[in-house]
């Protein structure tokens with residue numbers, strides 16, 4: 393097992409230069425996420441329009457390279473997509489980290505697919521899976537207007 | 547001291563981690579166990595087990611004797627004046643909760659003050675927070691300086707007529723600072739304020755003598771002393787045990803039970819409710835033997851040598867920042883690496899078999915004070931050698947490489 397499988401160039405790049413890491417000027421949904429085991433924190437800002445499209449999304453937060461990269465990749469991937477599609481991507485992403493190691497989403501471009509796949513190495517590091525999924529769970533929390541903080545331990 | 551020989555007494559080191567030799571630098575979290583401890587538990591279950599203190603059959607007598615012998619050994623080990631001052635708990639956390647709850651219930655009123663420090667582990671803050679909530683008491687934090695130590699004047703400053711207890715760590719599990727317990731006890735004595743010491747990191751690494759330290763309460767987790775999990779010790783001065791109420795209620799801790807009243811025996815029975823972790827306590831007797839055989843003085847000298855070597859080696863790497871620089875310190879090095887989150891550090895180190903801890907180490911207040919969210923922590927045990935430190939510095943260099951720092 394090579395550590396470079398986990399820290400692929402794309403992941404390192406997103407970890408060091410995260411995209412959409414700011415607070416949206418205009419948003420209609422938000423949620424905070426917390427991984428109490430390692431202290432990772434994330435705050436998702438989301439603009440869902442009436443047709444249920446992810447018009448804009450951003451995040452703020454602190455955490456390890458994996459959690460920041462994952463948040464960055466997520467925002468980049470689902471921005472502009474229909475909410476239903478975003479949800480499908482999320483399901484596939486979680487599945488990639490749990491069972492299969494491939495993504496099966498037709499709606500992703502090849503580039504998007506490669507970027508998402510760069511996180512597949514996390515699967516071999518069970519202690520780090522929660523770092524990779526925190527942003528995604530928090531996104532759903534925001535979209536579905538659940539109460540409280542998205543917590544990886546609940 | 548022959549570290550190779552000592553290490554050979556710990557079966558865990560025969561295993562490979564990710565195909566590599568195990569470099570265990572997480573003893574502040576929990577130490578590894580010598581074979582004698584593991585075997586003792588197995589022997590106890592195979593030959594001597596039954597529940598203690600309840601039945602009159604032979605096995606019950608044997609088991610009770612083995613259990614109580616461990617109490618005697620512990621009394622000697624920490625030089626407590628009376629054997630009933632040794633109470634077995636499940637860990638140091640429970641020991642501190644026991645005192646916070648019983649002492650807090652009886653002696654702390656609204657507006658009273660509890661002094662702790664910014665160095666404290668959550669185990670020595672949260673139980674006091676419960677009392678703060680329940681009683682409307684006030685918690686005052688003695689400030690930690692940028693060297694990661696708490697000066698005695700910072701404690702002195704906070705003492706008032708309302709101070710009801712001072713609860714402090716013996717050895718910080720983040721900065722390694724060793725607190726001048728004796729001086730703090732002297733200071734507290736002037737005002738008749740009891741002192742509770744969180745001895746989690748003190749007991750495995752320092753010579754501890756209750757009569758010399760003079761503190762009222764001392765909390766220990768035996769799993770950090772080469773002992774089994776599930777065993778803690780609360781040392782409490784006899785004068786308190788006579789006045790404090792029981793903690794948990796149940797079997798084993800009663801004297802007489804009637805429909806309209808219940809009476810309780812003295813310590814330690816009063817504080818040991820329910821069936822205890824018998825095998826683990828008996829197993830712990832072998833940890834004490836192990837420490838005594840090696841000699842706590844030898845352990846201290848050895849760990850000091852490795853610590854100093856470790857600090858020197860790690861400081862050579864410019865990207866590493868060590869948290870705190872206390873004048874008197876024990877075998878703990880917490881650090882950060884520029885541009886790399888501690889969890890990423892821990893994962894990369896683990897690939898090379900180097901086990902450290904990453905996070906806030908249950909000390910969020912201290913990390914906030916030091917201006918970091920989390921840190922990586924290498925902590926020593928008697929089995930660590932300079933080669934372990936070399937493996938650590940090489941693995942740290944690898945972090946820089948993976949992250950192209």
Ligand SMILES: Cc1ncc(COP(=O)(O)O)c(C=O)c1O
Pocket residue numbers: 574575637638639640667669670715717718719744746747767908
């Ligand atoms: C200083 C200190 N206090 C308290 C604890 C809590 O120990 P335990 O979890 O064994 O009760 C620890 C261990 O993590 C510690 O290092």
